[in-house]
Structure formats: C-alpha cells, structure tokens
Amino acid sequence: MEIVLGHISTxxxxxxxxxxxxxxxxxxxxxxxxxxxxxxxxxxxxxTSFWALSVAVxxxxxxxxxxxxxxxxxGWLAFMFSLLRAGEGRDEPKTVNSIYLALxxxxxxxxxxxxxxxxxxxxxxxxxVTLYTSLVLRMxxxxxxxxxxxxxxxxxxPETRWGIRLPMASLAAIWxxxxxxxxxxxxxxxxxxxxxxxxxxxxxxIAPILALASVRNTEWNLKLSRSVAFRSLxxxxxxxxxxxxxxxxxxxxxxxxxxxxxxxISFLFGTSIGALLLLxxxxxxxxxxxxxxxxxFQHRYDYRTEWIRFTDTIGRPGVDSAxxxxxxxxxxxxxxxxxxxxxLMPDDSGHLVLQARxxxxxxxxxxxxxxxxxxxxxxxxxxxxxFDALRADLDDKCDAAAIxxxxxxxxxxxxxxxxxxxxxxxxxxxxxxxxxxxxxxWEDLDMLRVVGRQVASYLAEARSQESLSEAQRxxxxxxxxxxxxxxxxxxxxxxxLLARNAKRHADNPEFRADMIETLQDSANKMNxxxxxxxxxxxxxxxxxKPVKVRDLVQSIIEKxxxxxxxxxxxxxxxxxxxxxxxxxxxxxHLIQNAIDASPEGEPIFINARRRDLSVAIEVRDQxxxxxxxxxxxxxxxxxxxxxxxxxGIGAYEARELAxxxxxxxxxxxxxxxxxxxxxxxxxxxxxSDETSVDERAA
Numbered sequence: 071m072e073i074v075l076g077h078i079s080t081x082x083x084x085x086x087x088x089x090x091x092x093x094x095x096x097x098x099x100x101x102x103x104x105x106x107x108x109x110x111x112x113x114x115x116x117x118t119s120f121w122a123l124s125v126a127v128x129x130x131x132x133x134x135x136x137x138x139x140x141x142x143x144x145g146w147l148a149f150m151f152s153l154l155r156a157g158e159g160r161d162e163p164k165t166v167n168s169i170y171l172a173l174x175x176x177x178x179x180x181x182x183x184x185x186x187x188x189x190x191x192x193x194x195x196x197x198x199v200t201l202y203t204s205l206v207l208r209m210x211x212x213x214x215x216x217x218x219x220x221x222x223x224x225x226x227x228p229e230t231r232w233g234i235r236l237p238m239a240s241l242a243a244i245w246x247x248x249x250x251x252x253x254x255x256x257x258x259x260x261x262x263x264x265x266x267x268x269x270x271x272x273x274x275x276i277a278p279i280l281a282l283a284s285v286r287n288t289e290w291n292l293k294l295s296r297s298v299a300f301r302s303l304x305x306x307x308x309x310x311x312x313x314x315x316x317x318x319x320x321x322x323x324x325x326x327x328x329x330x331x332x333x334x335i336s337f338l339f340g341t342s343i344g345a346l347l348l349l350x351x352x353x354x355x356x357x358x359x360x361x362x363x364x365x366x367f368q369h370r371y372d373y374r375t376e377w378i379r380f381t382d383t384i385g386r387p388g389v390d391s392a393x394x395x396x397x398x399x400x401x402x403x404x405x406x407x408x409x410x411x412x413x414l415m416p417d418d419s420g421h422l423v424l425q426a427r428x429x430x431x432x433x434x435x436x437x438x439x440x441x442x443x444x445x446x447x448x449x450x451x452x453x454x455x456x457f458d459a460l461r462a463d464l465d466d467k468c469d470a471a472a473i474x475x476x477x478x479x480x481x482x483x484x485x486x487x488x489x490x491x492x493x494x495x496x497x498x499x500x501x502x503x504x505x506x507x508x509x510x511x512w513e514d515l516d517m518l519r520v521v522g523r524q525v526a527s528y529l530a531e532a533r534s535q536e537s538l539s540e541a542q543r544x545x546x547x548x549x550x551x552x553x554x555x556x557x558x559x560x561x562x563x564x565x566x567l568l569a570r571n572a573k574r575h576a577d578n579p580e581f582r583a584d585m586i587e588t589l590q591d592s593a594n595k596m597n598x599x600x601x602x603x604x605x606x607x608x609x610x611x612x613x614x615k616p617v618k619v620r621d622l623v624q625s626i627i628e629k630x631x632x633x634x635x636x637x638x639x640x641x642x643x644x645x646x647x648x649x650x651x652x653x654x655x656x657x658x659h660l661i662q663n664a665i666d667a668s669p670e671g672e673p674i675f676i677n678a679r680r681r682d683l684s685v686a687i688e689v690r691d692q693x694x695x696x697x698x699x700x701x702x703x704x705x706x707x708x709x710x711x712x713x714x715x716x717x718g719i720g721a722y723e724a725r726e727l728a729x730x731x732x733x734x735x736x737x738x739x740x741x742x743x744x745x746x747x748x749x750x751x752x753x754x755x756x757x758s759d760e761t762s763v764d765e766r767a768a
Contacts (some may be wrong), residue, residue: 075263075267079125079130079268080126082268082269083122083270083273084270084275087119087121090118090119090273090277091116091119093284107149107153110149111284113145113148114142114149115145117142117144117145118146118273121135121138122270123138125138126270130269133187133188133545136184136187136204137184140184144174147173147215147338151240169218172214172220173214173215177211179207180207180208183204205256216242216246220242223235233283236283243276244276251265262554265381282325282650360766368638376517378404380405383404384525385398392428393426396426398426398529399428400428402487403501403502408484408503408504409430410427410501410502411429411501412424412499413425413427414424414498414499415497416445421440422438422445423437423438424702425497428503430482432482433483435476438476441472443472444474446472448495449493449494452488453467453491454486454515454519456509456510460478461478473486478754480502483503484502484503484507485501486498487500487501487522488522489525489526490560496526496529496533506543530714605634613649614731615647616645616646617645617647617650617653618644619642619643619644619646619678619685620641620642620678622654623638623657623676623687625699626661627676635671635672635673635674636673637673640678642678642680644753646752647687647731647751648731653731653749655724655727659724663720663721663747664693664747665691666743667691667693667695668744670690674689675689676688676689684753686749686750687745687749688746688748689746690747691745692744694742695739695744733750734750735747736748
C-alpha cells in the first residue's frame with residue numbers, strides 16, 4: 071500500500087510540476103502588457119511548480135519541500151496583495167493590510183521553525199515541539215489565506231468578480247486541502263500518507279483551472295466595491311469548519327483502519343471538487359445568498375447598497391444604455407434577484423397594455439392586458455400580489471376578478487408590484503420567478519412597496535415631461551398656423567385691390583374675364599384654408615346624423631380614383647350615425663396615407679361591412695407597413711411621422727374625429743406586408759333597435 075501511495079505521490083506531484091511550469095512559460099510568453107499583477111502571478115505559478123517538483127524528488131516531509139511550500143505561499147500571498155492594491159474604487163482597509171502583514175510574519179516564522187527541525191533531530195522532545203509548532207503555523211496560514219480569499223472576492227464589485235472567481239476558487243481549494251491535512255496530522259499525531267500522496271493529483275487538477283482563468287482575464291483588473299466592508303462571516307465559517315474537523319478526526323481515530331484513511335481522502339476530495347463546481351454556479355450563489363440572509367443577518371437587504379444600485383440603474387442615460395422603461399424594470403428586478411419582468415401601463419383609453427419588457431420574451435401579453443377591475447383594485451389597495459399564494463388560494467386580500475387569467479396561467483409569473491403615485495395608478499410591474507424560488511416576507515413587501523412608489527413617481531414625471539413636450543409642439547403648430555392666417559390676409563388684400571380696380575375697368579371684357587378667374591381661384595384657396603382650420607374648431611362641426619354608407623364611400627372613391635387605383639369587394643348598404651364632413655376627412659387621411667405607402671400599380675382596397683351594432687369601413691394597402699413598436703408608441707402621437715417631411719397630424723386627427731362621433735379607429739400592420747385601418751361607426755338608432763328586437767326574438 072505504501073509503495074502504491076509513494077508512486078501516486080511522485081507521479082502526481084511530477085505532473086503538477088510539469089503543468090504549472092508549462093503554465094508559467096505560456097503566461098510569460100503571452101503578448102499582453104505586463105504589469106505588477108501578471109509578474110506576481112507568473113512568480114507564484116513558478117514557485118508552485120518548484121514546490122511540486124521538490125515533493126516529487128525529495129518527498130513531502132523533506133526540508134526542501136517545506137521550504138518550497140513556504141515560498142509557494144509567499145508567491146500567492148503577494149499575487150493577492152497586488153490585486154488588492156491595484157483595485158479601483160477605494161483604498162484597501164487597514165484591517166486587511168494588517169492580516170497580509172501578519173501572514174507574512176507567519177511564513178517567516180514557519181521558515182525559521184522548519185530550519186530548526188534538522189538541528190533538533192537528536193532530541194525527541196525538542197523535535198516534537200518544533201514539529202507541532204510548524205503544524206500550528208501552517209494551520210494559521212491556511213486559515214488566514216482562506217479569510218483573505220473570501221475578503222478579496224467579497225469586496226470586489228459584481229461586474230469584476232467573474233474575472234477572479236476561478237483563481238479564488240483554486241486558492242480556496244489549495245488552502246482548504248492544506249488545512250485538512252495539517253489539522254488531521256495535528257489531531258491524530260501522525261502524518262496522513264494518503265492525504266500527502268493525493269496532494270499532487272489535486273494540484274494537477276487545479277493547474278488547468280488557473281489556465282482557464284488566465285484566458286478569461288488577461289489584465290486582472292479588479293474594481294473594489296464601495297459598499298462592502300470587511301466582515302467576520304468567513305472567520306465564523308472557518309471556525310465552524312475546524313470544529314467539524316475535530317469531530318470527524320476524533321471519530322476516524324476511534325474507527326481506525328484503512329477505511330478511516332479512505333474516508334479522509336473521500337471527504338477531502340468531495341469538498342474540494344464540490345467547491346470548484348458549486349462556487350461558480352449562479353443558482354448555488356442565489357440559494358446561498360437567501361440562506362445567509364435568512365439565518366445570519368438581521369435584515370435581508372443592505373439598504374444603502376440597494377438604493378445606490380437602484381438610482382444608478384434608472385439614472386443611467388447614454389448611447390449604449392437600455393431604454394428608460396426597461397431600466398425601470400431592471401432596477402426593481404435586481405433587488406429581488408428576479409431574472410426578468412414586464413411593465414404594463416394604461417393607454418389613452420384606460421386599458422393596461424404592454425409598455426416594455428426586460429429579459430422575459432416568453433410571456434405572452436394580450437392586447438388588453440387587464441380586466442374591468444384591475445386598475446381600480448390596485449389603485450385603491452396598492453396590494454402586492456404573490457402569485458404562488460394566489461394560486462394556492464392563500465391570498466385573502468386579493469380580488470381574484472382583478473387578476474387576468476394570462477397572469478396566473480404563466481408559471482414564471484412571481485410577483486405583481488403596483489405603481490401608484492399620490493393615489494393615482496401609474497402602472498403594474500410583473501416580475502419573473504428568481505433562480506431560487508422563495509416566498510416574500512415583510513421585508514420584501516416593504517422594499518417592493520417603497521421602490522414601487524419611487525418608480526411610479528419617475529414614470530409620472532416622464533409622462534408629464536412627454537405631455538409638456540406635446541404641448542410645446544402644439545404651440546409650434548399654432549405658430550405655423552399664423553402663416554396660414556398670413557396667406558388669408560394676402561388673399562383679402564388681393565380681393566380689395568381687385569374691387570378698387572373694378573370701379574375703373576368694369577367695362578373692359580378682358581378685365582372681367584381675368585377678374586372672374588381670379589375670384590374663382592381665390593375662393594378655392596380660401597375654402598381650402600377654411601377646411602384646414604375648421605378641424606380644430608369643434609363648435610363648427612355638425613352633430614352626427616343618419617348617413618348612407620354606400621353613397622358616402624362611393625363618392626370618396628370616385629374623387630380618389632384619378633390619383634390611384636381603388637378596388638372594392640363589399641360595401642353594405644347600411645346607415646350610420648356620423649358627420650359626412652368628418653368621415654370624408656378621416657377617409658381622406660387614411661386613403662392618402664395608403665397611397666403614400668403603396669408602390670405604383672398596387673391597388674388600395676376599400677370595404678364597408680357590418681360588425682355587430684357598428685359598421686366597419688376598411689382601408690387596406692399592400693405597402694411598406696409599420697412595426698408594432700411604432701404603432702404602440704408613435705402612430706397616434708402628434709407630430710410623430712414615419713414620412714419624410716410629414717407633420718404627424720393625420721392619424722392623430724383621424725382618431726380624434728372618430729371619437730367625436732362615438733366611433734373608433736383600429737389599425738393592423740406588419741412591416742413589409744401593408745396596413746389595414748378600420749373606421750368603426752355606430753349604426754343608426756332605428757336599425758340598431760330593429761337588430762336588438764330581432765336578436766331577442768331569436
């Protein structure tokens with residue numbers, strides 16, 4: 071057995087020496103800018119290779135192996151200190167610097183004690199004291215090294231942790247193994263030949279991990295977090311681990327035999343490999359964060375840190391940053407470790423619609439995303455809905471009729487956070503289920519309630535700014551109308567001059583002919599200007615009256631045929647309640663837009679048919695179409711136009727004119743496939759009453 075273990079130790083340490091040596095050469099020859107951190111890394115790798123070679127040649131208990139091990143630890147300690155010194159963000163704490171200094175003295179003391187072992191070889195008592203002192207110093211350094219590994223990782227900013235995750239996990243595995251080895255040796259008062267032999271293969275496994283870390287991080291930049299202080303949690307964890315090792319070592323000593331050695335090796339390798347596999351796992355870190363917050367800390371959240379991150383996320387304008395509404399979702403999702411979310415906001419008709427989504431493309435949101443009671447419920451109660459409790463009928467404060475079925479049927483829907491500002495409903499945010507599912511406690515609810523009100527204030531402010539911007543654009547539009555009035559003034563001046571000249575030249579036939587032509591032209595121009603101005607004066611518009619749809623639509627088609635090819639497949643002979651002038655304006659806008667969007671030769675289809683108690687007049691083209699984002703956010707906004715030189719008033723005016731007649735305007739479009747605008751107008755009262763009677767009779 072000892073011969074086999076000797077071969078394992080020799081070959082294992084030899085392979086480790088070769089791998090670390092090759093890694094040092096490769097790292098040194100890389101074409102990257104060398105700095106203090108990279109030089110310290112290469113030195114640490116070379117010293118590790120020298121230590122592994124010393125053990126392979128002279129054995130793990132030889133003086134040269136002890137000396138090389140101390141040099142190896144010096145190298146890695148210097149590498150970690152160089153990372154800390156080069157970190158951006160703040161100066162390293164004095165407590166951390168004192169630990170680095172103390173561990174340096176421990177290593178110096180270790181070298182002195184190791185040098186005394188050959189001197190006291192003839193005195194069993196002095197040799198035993200020196201040996202145990204050496205073991206204690208090694209255990210102290212292993213504990214201190216693990217504390218510093220935890221500290222360096224915890225104080226680094228989240229965006230730079232990925233770069234040091236693998237090297238920190240590798241150093242943690244090395245010093246965890248050493249701590250096991252020296253603790254067992256100290257407690258059992260004999261060297262563990264099995265653990266000494268397997269030390270080499272373990273180091274050989276770590277070498278490729280460090281190589282992978284070097285590939286991922288060429289500059290070894292570290293940004294220190296301003297909000298993370300040096301904590302004693304790592305010391306508590308290591309102290310607990312030492313106590314566990316005492317119990318395990320005592321139990322193994324009582325059991326004895328070869329099985330005890332096998333158990334020691336299995337336990338050590340299991341913990342080391344488990345740490346390397348679990349520490350980089352995002353799901354494991356999320357689970358560990360929940361457990362630590364639940365059992366070790368009085369509060370789940372570091373409120374200062376969360377508030378700084380929240381404000382930084384929302385207030386991060388820039389070319390490469392996400393749109394404002396997506397940043398709002400991310401700001402709340404990050405607080406609860408939710409991987410995604412969506413934001414619903416009321417549209418102009420008061421219905422909830424999808425405003426934005428972040429990292430949650432799988433959820434399907436209908437066009438009307440709420441019930442008739444959704445907005446009123448959340449506005450009056452500000453109740454945060456936890457969907458797992460709602461599905462289990464455990465939420466007695468929630469009105470089930472206010473929650474649409476599509477929200478509860480989606481299994482990833484976790485929490486609904488209402489956004490209420492001064493008792494006014496601004497929106498609703500749905501968060502996706504986090505990696506580690508958990509129920510919300512009072513602290514989660516308080517945090518979500520506070521940030522929900524804050525986000526609501528941001529959204530209300532953004533909406534106010536948008537309304538102010540629209541008002542300013544309307545002012546600009548009114549300023550443009552002043553030029554129209556100037557044109558009218560010019561026409562009046564022209565007519566006044568014509569009237570004065572008529573007194574002198576009225577008998578001239580040629581003058582009379584020119585005068586008639588000028589009067590006709592001026593009248594046409596004035597009628598056109600009046601038509602353009604009358605759409606902004608609701609007092610001049612007639613009340614809706616019964617109008618034959620077929621005659622009205624056919625007359626509009628006839629006027630437009632000379633401009634573009636028009637086709638119809640069905641025009642029902644129905645009567646609607648409408649103002650013919652406003653219907654003419656609406657269809658004129660829609661047909662002109664269709665002409666502008668259609669290629670030459672492609673027909674425009676106009677149909678009119680019955681839909682329940684209304685009439686649907688469709689204008690369909692096969693032109694360029696519009697994106698859903700443009701339809702949702704810009705189509706019906708004043709002064710937003712996809713046409714070069716367009717005022718962006720047509721669609722907005724058409725919708726407002728339809729609403730003034732108790733109708734509405736619907737739109738369907740797809741980029742590259744054309745658009746369909748549908749004007750919905752109510753049937754005349756007599757016809758709708760007859761329909762209602764027929765339906766009741768049926």
